[in-house]
Amino acid sequence: MGLLVGERVERVESLDPVGDRLSGAVRKVLRPQWLRDVLHGVPLGHALHPVLVQLPVGAWISAAILDALPGGTKAATTLIAVGTASAVPAAVAGANDWASLGPEQRRVGLVHAAANTVALALFGGSLVARARGRSTAGKALSYTALAVAGGSAYLGGHLSYAQGAGMNQAVPALRLIPDGWHDLGATAEFTDGFTSVRHIGEVPVLVYREDDRFSVLLERCAHQSGPLGEGKVEDGCVVCPWHGSTFRLRDGSVKHGPASSNQPTLRTHVTPGGRLEAALP
Ligand code: FES
The missing domain is CATH 2.102.10.10 (Rieske [2Fe-2S] iron-sulphur domain)
Known part of the structure; x- marks a missing residue:
């Protein structure tokens, strides 16, 4: 069997200069030790990022189901707004973890974050379209966003379960x-x-x-x-x-x-x- 997508991403060394700059920026912005500890999940006893991710993923998937049902568009729009807003703390916690990973893990994490940023922008576009009454365009944008977020979730899974990020390595x-x-x-x-x-x-x-x-x-x-x-x-x-x-x-x-x-x-x-x-x- 050939290399999986995640394994290919692990080897893209050209991502490193961007990763180095961004991880330095994350460390500078998230400077207080207590904040970094909370975002890592120290009070919880395990990583916080996978916990926070549940809300946006659940909201977006539920919205996709409601959008396919008659009369569900209004509720779907609310769920997309909730999912998009709740993705922000999940992203901050993920960035905080990501800044302390090894090079191969950081490459995968970078593509994961980039894909999530695209998904967020598409969900944002969907909300704008829905607010302007263009519900067909809004649905198309949110379904595309969900597909991008799904691809990104695959990379997040690779990072956690194949590369062991967030696991207790001892x-x-x-x-x-x-x-x-x-x-x-x-x-x-x-x-x-x-x-x-x-x-x-x-x-x-x-x-x-x-x-x-x-x-x-x-x-x-x-x-x-x-x-x-x-x-x-x-x-x-x-x-x-x-x-x-x-x-x-x-x-x-x-x-x-x-x-x-x-x-x-x-x-x-x-x-x-x-x-x-x-x-x-
Ligand atoms: S703190 Fe990263 S290996 Fe110990």
Whole structure:
């Protein structure tokens, strides 16, 4: 089988200069950390963008059905207006996530956003046509817009499910850790207030000591698998060196995005012989 459309888009490197400029602009506009965190979905525990998308998609599809039914045009027009207005916060949340993606994901995200912009313009045109009493043109424009939005949704799906954007990238590594307790070394090897990297089989884990309390987190960042072992430790948190996701070392909970879900942790215990062991939660 040849390459899928999404896979082809991933390889279009000529999109990168535009992507670089736009992602810089997004970061400049969405500067407050609290706003970025809310838009990433940190308070929610997973990405916000797919949640916000439900309203415009639902409204537009419902409008398309009503437009095909006798007497449904007025209600369809209201739904198109609601869908178009509600697409704006969904787009802002998506742009915020997009600005911290890797190059291949960003290319797909850029085409996804461009297609959505075209769809929004067509829905806007449909609303104008309907307001002027040209309902046939209005319907043609909104059906075309829905088709464009459908193509764009395919790319959004590719970005999420084939390229893993918005997924917790650390979770799959949990499945590589066998059941049972795993030795990580003598407790004396771990310095208070610092992190160290150990391995359970091939899975790197991050060990943090705070007095006599030990935490063990998976070492590859939940956002895009960045090396938390190379991250700064600040106020009991580790800051990912790639895009700045910040996780509390005590329990792996996410403090700041772009990661929106927690960093997985392992259970720990110290043997009577003074060795630190970890096991699956
Ligand atoms: S990989 Fe992006 S913040 Fe860690």
